Amino acid sequence: MTPEYCLEGRGLTVTFGDREVLTRVDFALRKGEIAVIDGPSGGGKSTLLRALATLQALTGGELMEGGAPASSSSPRDYRVRVAYVPQAPVMFPGTVADNVRAGPRLRGVLLDDPRVETLLVRGGLDGSFAARPAAELSGGEKQRVAIARALANEPRVLLFDEPTSALDPESARLVLELVGRLAADGCGVVVVTHTRAHAAALGGTHYVCEGGILRRREVA
Amino acid sequence: MSYVDIAPWRLLIVFALLGSALFVSWWAKLDLGKDLVVGAVRGAVQLLAVGYLLLVLFRNQRPEWVFLVLVVMLAVAAWTSARRVESGPGARILVPRALAAIVLGSAIALVPVFLFVVSPTPWFEARYVIPISGMIVANAMNVVAQVNERMFATAKAERAEIEQWLALGASPKQAVARHVRVALRAALIPTINGLLTVGLVALPGMMTGQIVSGTAPEHAIRYQIVIMYQLVIVAAVSGGTAAFLARRALFTKAEQLRQLG
16 A cells, blocks of 8 residues: 655654744645745744754654654665755765765765766756866756755655755746656655745645744645 | 983073063063963973872882872873863763773773883883873873864864765765864874974984983884884874764764754
Protein backbone atom coordinates (compact mmCIF):
# COMPACT_ATOMS: atom_id res chain seq x y z
CA MET A 1 0.00 0.00 0.00
CA THR A 2 1.34 3.43 -0.89
CA PRO A 3 1.25 5.79 2.06
CA GLU A 4 -1.10 8.71 1.70
CA TYR A 5 1.47 11.34 2.58
CA CYS A 6 5.10 11.60 1.54
CA LEU A 7 5.83 13.92 4.46
CA GLU A 8 3.83 14.47 7.60
CA GLY A 9 4.41 16.39 10.81
CA ARG A 10 2.29 15.76 13.89
CA GLY A 11 2.40 18.29 16.69
CA LEU A 12 5.82 19.63 15.68
CA THR A 13 7.13 21.86 18.43
CA VAL A 14 10.44 23.73 18.59
CA THR A 15 11.65 25.86 21.48
CA PHE A 16 14.72 28.08 21.66
CA GLY A 17 15.49 28.48 25.35
CA ASP A 18 12.08 29.22 26.83
CA ARG A 19 10.66 30.70 23.63
CA GLU A 20 8.36 28.47 21.62
CA VAL A 21 9.09 29.06 17.94
CA LEU A 22 6.81 26.35 16.60
CA THR A 23 3.73 25.25 18.48
CA ARG A 24 2.19 21.83 17.78
CA VAL A 25 2.26 22.18 14.02
CA ASP A 26 0.35 19.58 12.03
CA PHE A 27 1.36 19.39 8.42
CA ALA A 28 0.90 16.86 5.65
CA LEU A 29 2.14 16.74 2.09
CA ARG A 30 1.02 14.37 -0.64
CA LYS A 31 3.13 13.10 -3.50
CA GLY A 32 3.04 15.65 -6.30
CA GLU A 33 1.61 18.33 -4.03
CA ILE A 34 2.99 21.86 -3.70
CA ALA A 35 2.63 23.44 -0.26
CA VAL A 36 3.27 27.17 -0.08
CA ILE A 37 4.04 28.66 3.33
CA ASP A 38 3.79 32.38 3.85
CA GLY A 39 3.93 34.51 6.95
CA PRO A 40 5.76 37.34 8.70
CA SER A 41 9.49 37.26 9.51
CA GLY A 42 10.12 35.42 12.76
CA GLY A 43 6.79 33.66 12.42
CA GLY A 44 8.46 30.25 12.38
CA LYS A 45 8.24 29.28 8.71
CA SER A 46 11.99 28.84 8.19
CA THR A 47 12.21 26.90 11.46
CA LEU A 48 9.40 24.65 10.26
CA LEU A 49 11.26 24.01 7.02
CA ARG A 50 14.49 23.25 8.91
CA ALA A 51 12.56 20.94 11.22
CA LEU A 52 11.11 19.11 8.20
CA ALA A 53 14.70 18.81 6.92
CA THR A 54 15.71 17.37 10.35
CA LEU A 55 18.35 20.08 10.65
CA GLN A 56 16.44 21.54 13.58
CA ALA A 57 15.89 19.38 16.66
CA LEU A 58 12.25 19.04 17.69
CA THR A 59 11.19 19.63 21.27
CA GLY A 60 8.01 17.74 20.62
CA GLY A 61 5.96 16.02 17.96
CA GLU A 62 6.69 13.43 15.34
CA LEU A 63 7.89 13.56 11.77
CA MET A 64 6.75 10.88 9.32
CA GLU A 65 8.21 10.28 5.89
CA GLY A 66 6.69 7.87 3.36
CA GLY A 67 4.41 6.54 6.09
CA ALA A 68 7.22 5.68 8.53
CA PRO A 69 8.66 7.70 11.42
CA ALA A 70 11.60 9.79 10.23
CA SER A 71 13.60 8.40 13.14
CA SER A 72 13.28 4.89 11.68
CA SER A 73 15.84 5.70 8.98
CA SER A 74 19.26 7.25 9.42
CA PRO A 75 19.39 11.06 9.27
CA ARG A 76 21.59 10.74 6.16
CA ASP A 77 19.15 8.55 4.25
CA TYR A 78 16.28 10.79 5.26
CA ARG A 79 18.08 13.91 4.06
CA VAL A 80 18.86 12.29 0.71
CA ARG A 81 15.14 11.66 0.22
CA VAL A 82 14.03 15.01 1.65
CA ALA A 83 16.14 17.77 0.09
CA TYR A 84 16.49 21.21 1.61
CA VAL A 85 17.57 24.32 -0.27
CA PRO A 86 18.18 27.25 2.10
CA GLN A 87 17.49 30.87 1.35
CA ALA A 88 21.14 31.83 0.75
CA PRO A 89 22.83 28.66 -0.43
CA VAL A 90 26.53 28.32 0.25
CA MET A 91 28.70 27.13 -2.61
CA PHE A 92 31.33 24.53 -1.74
CA PRO A 93 34.89 25.16 -2.93
CA GLY A 94 35.46 24.14 -6.55
CA THR A 95 33.51 24.32 -9.77
CA VAL A 96 29.80 24.29 -10.37
CA ALA A 97 30.14 20.64 -11.46
CA ASP A 98 31.90 19.80 -8.17
CA ASN A 99 28.96 21.34 -6.35
CA VAL A 100 26.36 19.44 -8.36
CA ARG A 101 28.25 16.17 -7.76
CA ALA A 102 28.62 16.82 -4.00
CA GLY A 103 25.62 14.85 -2.72
CA PRO A 104 26.07 11.57 -4.63
CA ARG A 105 29.83 11.80 -4.11
CA LEU A 106 29.29 11.56 -0.34
CA ARG A 107 28.06 8.05 -1.01
CA GLY A 108 30.85 7.23 -3.44
CA VAL A 109 28.85 7.87 -6.62
CA LEU A 110 30.47 10.04 -9.27
CA LEU A 111 28.01 11.67 -11.66
CA ASP A 112 29.21 11.83 -15.27
CA ASP A 113 29.34 15.06 -17.27
CA PRO A 114 26.09 14.55 -19.21
CA ARG A 115 24.25 13.90 -15.94
CA VAL A 116 25.69 17.08 -14.41
CA GLU A 117 24.60 19.01 -17.49
CA THR A 118 21.08 17.58 -17.33
CA LEU A 119 20.82 18.62 -13.67
CA LEU A 120 22.07 22.12 -14.43
CA VAL A 121 19.49 22.46 -17.19
CA ARG A 122 16.76 21.26 -14.81
CA GLY A 123 17.93 23.90 -12.34
CA GLY A 124 17.54 26.56 -15.03
CA LEU A 125 21.18 26.94 -16.08
CA ASP A 126 23.02 25.55 -19.07
CA GLY A 127 25.90 23.11 -19.35
CA SER A 128 28.46 25.86 -19.91
CA PHE A 129 28.27 26.62 -16.18
CA ALA A 130 29.76 23.26 -15.21
CA ALA A 131 33.41 24.33 -15.36
CA ARG A 132 32.95 27.73 -13.72
CA PRO A 133 34.21 28.39 -10.19
CA ALA A 134 31.11 28.26 -8.01
CA ALA A 135 32.27 31.13 -5.81
CA GLU A 136 32.14 33.57 -8.73
CA LEU A 137 28.45 33.11 -9.55
CA SER A 138 25.76 35.70 -8.92
CA GLY A 139 23.23 35.14 -6.13
CA GLY A 140 20.60 33.91 -8.55
CA GLU A 141 23.01 31.54 -10.27
CA LYS A 142 24.10 30.13 -6.92
CA GLN A 143 20.47 29.53 -6.06
CA ARG A 144 20.00 27.53 -9.23
CA VAL A 145 23.21 25.55 -8.71
CA ALA A 146 21.93 24.74 -5.21
CA ILE A 147 18.71 23.45 -6.76
CA ALA A 148 20.64 21.31 -9.25
CA ARG A 149 22.81 20.08 -6.37
CA ALA A 150 19.72 19.09 -4.39
CA LEU A 151 18.17 17.35 -7.42
CA ALA A 152 21.34 15.27 -7.89
CA ASN A 153 20.27 13.20 -4.87
CA GLU A 154 16.96 12.39 -6.63
CA PRO A 155 14.87 13.40 -3.61
CA ARG A 156 11.19 12.55 -3.14
CA VAL A 157 10.47 15.77 -1.26
CA LEU A 158 12.01 19.20 -1.79
CA LEU A 159 11.99 21.98 0.78
CA PHE A 160 12.72 25.45 -0.59
CA ASP A 161 13.30 28.45 1.67
CA GLU A 162 12.57 31.65 -0.26
CA PRO A 163 13.87 30.23 -3.54
CA THR A 164 13.01 33.31 -5.55
CA SER A 165 14.01 36.08 -3.15
CA ALA A 166 17.48 36.60 -4.68
CA LEU A 167 16.35 36.21 -8.26
CA ASP A 168 15.48 38.61 -11.05
CA PRO A 169 11.93 38.17 -12.41
CA GLU A 170 13.01 35.96 -15.31
CA SER A 171 15.06 33.62 -13.09
CA ALA A 172 12.25 33.55 -10.54
CA ARG A 173 9.84 32.50 -13.27
CA LEU A 174 12.19 29.65 -14.24
CA VAL A 175 12.39 28.45 -10.64
CA LEU A 176 8.61 28.59 -10.24
CA GLU A 177 8.24 26.56 -13.42
CA LEU A 178 10.78 24.07 -12.11
CA VAL A 179 8.81 23.67 -8.88
CA GLY A 180 5.71 22.95 -10.97
CA ARG A 181 7.58 20.33 -13.01
CA LEU A 182 9.00 18.65 -9.90
CA ALA A 183 5.49 18.32 -8.49
CA ALA A 184 4.24 17.01 -11.83
CA ASP A 185 7.02 14.38 -11.66
CA GLY A 186 5.59 13.20 -8.35
CA CYS A 187 7.81 15.03 -5.85
CA GLY A 188 6.26 16.68 -2.83
CA VAL A 189 7.41 20.30 -2.72
CA VAL A 190 7.28 22.78 0.16
CA VAL A 191 8.06 26.40 -0.68
CA VAL A 192 8.44 29.14 1.87
CA THR A 193 7.95 32.49 0.19
CA HIS A 194 7.28 36.08 1.02
CA THR A 195 6.33 37.10 -2.45
CA ARG A 196 2.55 37.01 -2.90
CA ALA A 197 2.71 36.88 -6.70
CA HIS A 198 5.06 33.91 -6.59
CA ALA A 199 2.89 32.17 -4.02
CA ALA A 200 -0.11 32.64 -6.25
CA ALA A 201 1.79 31.47 -9.34
CA LEU A 202 2.75 28.24 -7.60
CA GLY A 203 -0.82 27.16 -6.91
CA GLY A 204 -1.02 24.20 -4.54
CA THR A 205 -2.00 24.30 -0.90
CA HIS A 206 -1.40 27.55 0.94
CA TYR A 207 -0.47 27.99 4.59
CA VAL A 208 0.33 30.90 6.86
CA CYS A 209 2.88 30.43 9.63
CA GLU A 210 2.55 33.12 12.27
CA GLY A 211 3.57 33.16 15.91
CA GLY A 212 4.71 29.56 15.57
CA ILE A 213 1.27 28.38 14.46
CA LEU A 214 0.53 26.98 11.00
CA ARG A 215 -2.88 27.59 9.44
CA ARG A 216 -4.34 26.59 6.10
CA ARG A 217 -5.12 29.61 3.97
CA GLU A 218 -8.11 29.35 1.67
CA VAL A 219 -7.23 30.92 -1.65
CA ALA A 220 -10.11 32.72 -3.27
CA MET B 1 82.83 20.72 34.19
CA SER B 2 81.79 23.72 36.27
CA TYR B 3 79.26 26.37 35.37
CA VAL B 4 78.73 29.99 36.29
CA ASP B 5 76.24 30.29 39.13
CA ILE B 6 73.77 33.21 39.13
CA ALA B 7 73.69 34.82 42.55
CA PRO B 8 70.07 35.68 43.50
CA TRP B 9 70.77 39.43 43.74
CA ARG B 10 71.99 39.44 40.12
CA LEU B 11 68.47 38.53 39.03
CA LEU B 12 67.55 42.07 40.01
CA ILE B 13 69.82 43.39 37.26
CA VAL B 14 67.79 41.54 34.61
CA PHE B 15 64.60 42.66 36.30
CA ALA B 16 65.80 46.25 36.04
CA LEU B 17 66.54 45.73 32.36
CA LEU B 18 62.83 44.96 31.91
CA GLY B 19 62.57 48.74 32.23
CA SER B 20 63.31 48.82 28.49
CA ALA B 21 60.12 46.86 27.83
CA LEU B 22 58.24 49.25 30.12
CA PHE B 23 59.70 52.14 28.15
CA VAL B 24 58.46 50.69 24.85
CA SER B 25 55.03 50.15 26.39
CA TRP B 26 54.90 53.75 27.61
CA TRP B 27 56.38 55.21 24.40
CA ALA B 28 54.02 53.31 22.04
CA LYS B 29 51.07 53.78 24.44
CA LEU B 30 50.57 50.00 24.59
CA ASP B 31 49.14 50.17 28.08
CA LEU B 32 50.93 46.93 28.92
CA GLY B 33 53.03 48.28 31.79
CA LYS B 34 50.95 46.74 34.54
CA ASP B 35 50.71 43.38 32.77
CA LEU B 36 54.47 43.41 32.27
CA VAL B 37 55.29 44.04 35.90
CA VAL B 38 52.68 41.62 37.22
CA GLY B 39 53.78 39.02 34.68
CA ALA B 40 57.45 39.42 35.52
CA VAL B 41 56.87 39.10 39.25
CA ARG B 42 54.36 36.29 38.94
CA GLY B 43 56.56 34.33 36.53
CA ALA B 44 59.51 34.62 38.87
CA VAL B 45 57.46 33.60 41.90
CA GLN B 46 56.00 30.57 40.06
CA LEU B 47 59.46 29.46 38.97
CA LEU B 48 60.90 29.94 42.47
CA ALA B 49 58.07 27.88 43.90
CA VAL B 50 58.60 25.15 41.33
CA GLY B 51 62.34 25.26 41.98
CA TYR B 52 61.81 24.56 45.66
CA LEU B 53 59.20 21.94 44.89
CA LEU B 54 61.67 20.16 42.61
CA LEU B 55 64.31 20.41 45.29
CA VAL B 56 62.00 18.67 47.75
CA LEU B 57 61.06 16.07 45.16
CA PHE B 58 64.69 15.34 44.30
CA ARG B 59 65.55 14.85 47.94
CA ASN B 60 62.62 12.57 48.66
CA GLN B 61 62.31 10.28 45.66
CA ARG B 62 58.77 8.98 46.08
CA PRO B 63 56.71 7.81 43.10
CA GLU B 64 53.45 9.14 44.59
CA TRP B 65 54.88 12.66 44.76
CA VAL B 66 56.02 12.54 41.16
CA PHE B 67 52.65 11.17 40.19
CA LEU B 68 50.89 13.97 42.05
CA VAL B 69 52.95 16.60 40.23
CA LEU B 70 52.09 15.00 36.90
CA VAL B 71 48.38 15.01 37.79
CA VAL B 72 48.48 18.70 38.69
CA MET B 73 50.36 19.43 35.47
CA LEU B 74 47.77 17.60 33.36
CA ALA B 75 44.84 19.19 35.18
CA VAL B 76 46.19 22.73 34.77
CA ALA B 77 46.96 22.03 31.10
CA ALA B 78 43.44 20.69 30.47
CA TRP B 79 41.82 23.62 32.25
CA THR B 80 43.97 26.17 30.43
CA SER B 81 43.34 24.70 26.99
CA ALA B 82 39.58 24.49 27.49
CA ARG B 83 38.67 27.70 29.23
CA ARG B 84 39.26 30.30 26.55
CA VAL B 85 37.27 28.66 23.77
CA GLU B 86 34.88 31.44 22.84
CA SER B 87 32.25 29.67 20.78
CA GLY B 88 32.55 26.38 22.60
CA PRO B 89 30.09 24.37 24.66
CA GLY B 90 31.49 25.48 28.03
CA ALA B 91 34.12 24.23 30.44
CA ARG B 92 32.00 21.41 31.86
CA ILE B 93 32.00 19.69 28.46
CA LEU B 94 35.38 20.83 27.19
CA VAL B 95 37.68 20.27 30.20
CA PRO B 96 37.20 16.48 30.40
CA ARG B 97 37.67 16.21 26.64
CA ALA B 98 40.81 18.36 26.74
CA LEU B 99 42.11 16.23 29.59
CA ALA B 100 41.48 13.04 27.62
CA ALA B 101 43.29 14.46 24.56
CA ILE B 102 46.26 15.70 26.59
CA VAL B 103 46.58 12.50 28.63
CA LEU B 104 46.40 10.24 25.58
CA GLY B 105 48.97 12.23 23.58
CA SER B 106 51.31 12.65 26.54
CA ALA B 107 51.11 8.97 27.46
CA ILE B 108 52.01 7.89 23.93
CA ALA B 109 54.85 10.42 23.70
CA LEU B 110 56.24 9.80 27.21
CA VAL B 111 55.73 6.26 28.45
CA PRO B 112 57.70 4.39 25.76
CA VAL B 113 60.49 6.97 25.98
CA PHE B 114 60.83 6.62 29.75
CA LEU B 115 60.71 2.84 29.43
CA PHE B 116 63.12 2.32 26.54
CA VAL B 117 64.97 5.52 25.63
CA VAL B 118 65.79 7.74 28.59
CA SER B 119 65.04 5.05 31.22
CA PRO B 120 66.06 6.72 34.51
CA THR B 121 66.62 4.56 37.57
CA PRO B 122 64.41 4.51 39.50
CA TRP B 123 61.87 4.94 36.70
CA PHE B 124 60.12 7.77 38.58
CA GLU B 125 63.26 9.85 39.04
CA ALA B 126 61.86 13.38 39.23
CA ARG B 127 64.93 15.01 37.67
CA TYR B 128 63.98 13.39 34.34
CA VAL B 129 60.28 12.71 34.59
CA ILE B 130 59.09 16.18 35.64
CA PRO B 131 60.91 18.48 33.19
CA ILE B 132 60.48 16.24 30.16
CA SER B 133 56.81 15.62 30.94
CA GLY B 134 56.35 19.36 31.45
CA MET B 135 57.59 20.16 27.97
CA ILE B 136 55.43 17.51 26.36
CA VAL B 137 52.27 18.37 28.32
CA ALA B 138 52.75 22.09 27.57
CA ASN B 139 52.85 21.36 23.84
CA ALA B 140 49.75 19.18 24.14
CA MET B 141 48.03 22.04 25.95
CA ASN B 142 48.82 24.54 23.21
CA VAL B 143 47.79 22.23 20.40
CA VAL B 144 44.55 21.19 22.09
CA ALA B 145 43.69 24.83 22.84
CA GLN B 146 44.24 25.77 19.20
CA VAL B 147 42.25 22.84 17.83
CA ASN B 148 39.33 23.57 20.16
CA GLU B 149 39.36 27.27 19.43
CA ARG B 150 39.41 26.74 15.68
CA MET B 151 36.91 23.91 15.55
CA PHE B 152 34.23 25.73 17.50
CA ALA B 153 34.87 29.12 15.91
CA THR B 154 34.68 27.57 12.44
CA ALA B 155 31.54 25.65 13.27
CA LYS B 156 29.94 28.94 14.21
CA ALA B 157 31.25 30.93 11.25
CA GLU B 158 30.65 28.17 8.67
CA ARG B 159 27.37 26.96 10.07
CA ALA B 160 25.54 27.49 6.77
CA GLU B 161 28.07 25.42 4.82
CA ILE B 162 28.14 22.60 7.36
CA GLU B 163 24.35 22.38 7.43
CA GLN B 164 24.29 22.40 3.64
CA TRP B 165 26.49 19.31 3.67
CA LEU B 166 24.23 17.65 6.24
CA ALA B 167 21.20 18.50 4.12
CA LEU B 168 22.82 16.66 1.19
CA GLY B 169 23.17 13.55 3.32
CA ALA B 170 26.67 14.04 4.68
CA SER B 171 27.69 12.40 7.94
CA PRO B 172 28.94 14.80 10.63
CA LYS B 173 32.43 13.57 9.80
CA GLN B 174 32.02 14.44 6.13
CA ALA B 175 30.31 17.75 6.91
CA VAL B 176 33.25 19.11 8.89
CA ALA B 177 36.09 17.20 7.20
CA ARG B 178 37.51 20.31 5.58
CA HIS B 179 37.36 22.32 8.79
CA VAL B 180 38.96 19.56 10.85
CA ARG B 181 41.79 19.42 8.35
CA VAL B 182 42.36 23.16 8.52
CA ALA B 183 42.25 23.22 12.32
CA LEU B 184 44.64 20.31 12.73
CA ARG B 185 47.11 21.58 10.16
CA ALA B 186 47.19 25.00 11.78
CA ALA B 187 47.76 23.46 15.20
CA LEU B 188 50.55 21.17 14.00
CA ILE B 189 52.44 23.65 11.86
CA PRO B 190 54.33 25.40 14.72
CA THR B 191 55.68 22.07 15.98
CA ILE B 192 56.64 20.95 12.48
CA ASN B 193 58.25 24.31 11.76
CA GLY B 194 60.19 23.75 14.97
CA LEU B 195 61.58 20.54 13.48
CA LEU B 196 62.64 22.31 10.32
CA THR B 197 64.38 25.27 11.91
CA VAL B 198 65.81 23.68 15.04
CA GLY B 199 69.47 24.63 15.42
CA LEU B 200 69.26 27.06 12.51
CA VAL B 201 67.25 29.80 14.19
CA ALA B 202 67.50 28.98 17.87
CA LEU B 203 68.95 26.33 20.06
CA PRO B 204 66.11 24.74 21.98
CA GLY B 205 65.74 25.53 25.68
CA MET B 206 66.49 22.10 27.05
CA MET B 207 69.65 21.71 25.00
CA THR B 208 70.78 25.22 25.89
CA GLY B 209 70.21 24.46 29.55
CA GLN B 210 72.15 21.24 29.43
CA ILE B 211 75.05 22.82 27.56
CA VAL B 212 75.20 25.78 29.95
CA SER B 213 75.20 23.41 32.94
CA GLY B 214 78.13 21.52 31.50
CA THR B 215 76.74 18.63 29.48
CA ALA B 216 78.73 17.86 26.36
CA PRO B 217 76.85 19.12 23.28
CA GLU B 218 76.78 15.67 21.66
CA HIS B 219 74.90 14.32 24.70
CA ALA B 220 72.63 17.34 24.94
CA ILE B 221 71.75 16.97 21.27
CA ARG B 222 70.57 13.40 21.72
CA TYR B 223 68.20 14.53 24.44
CA GLN B 224 66.95 17.31 22.24
CA ILE B 225 66.27 14.97 19.34
CA VAL B 226 64.20 12.77 21.64
CA ILE B 227 62.24 15.80 22.91
CA MET B 228 61.71 17.16 19.42
CA TYR B 229 60.17 13.92 18.21
CA GLN B 230 58.10 13.66 21.38
CA LEU B 231 56.74 17.16 20.72
CA VAL B 232 55.60 16.09 17.25
CA ILE B 233 54.05 12.87 18.56
CA VAL B 234 52.13 14.64 21.32
CA ALA B 235 50.98 17.41 18.97
CA ALA B 236 49.62 14.92 16.46
CA VAL B 237 47.97 12.54 18.94
CA SER B 238 46.55 15.16 21.30
CA GLY B 239 45.51 17.43 18.40
CA GLY B 240 43.86 14.57 16.54
CA THR B 241 42.05 13.40 19.66
CA ALA B 242 40.89 16.94 20.45
CA ALA B 243 39.56 17.35 16.91
CA PHE B 244 37.74 14.02 17.12
CA LEU B 245 36.17 14.92 20.47
CA ALA B 246 35.29 18.45 19.34
CA ARG B 247 33.52 17.04 16.31
CA ARG B 248 31.47 14.77 18.55
CA ALA B 249 30.56 17.72 20.75
CA LEU B 250 29.39 19.70 17.73
CA PHE B 251 26.59 17.36 16.66
CA THR B 252 23.53 15.85 18.29
CA LYS B 253 22.73 12.14 18.13
CA ALA B 254 20.35 12.93 15.28
CA GLU B 255 23.29 14.48 13.40
CA GLN B 256 22.20 18.09 13.80
CA LEU B 257 24.76 20.83 14.27
CA ARG B 258 24.37 22.11 17.81
CA GLN B 259 23.76 25.79 18.51
CA LEU B 260 26.78 26.74 20.63
CA GLY B 261 28.12 29.94 22.08
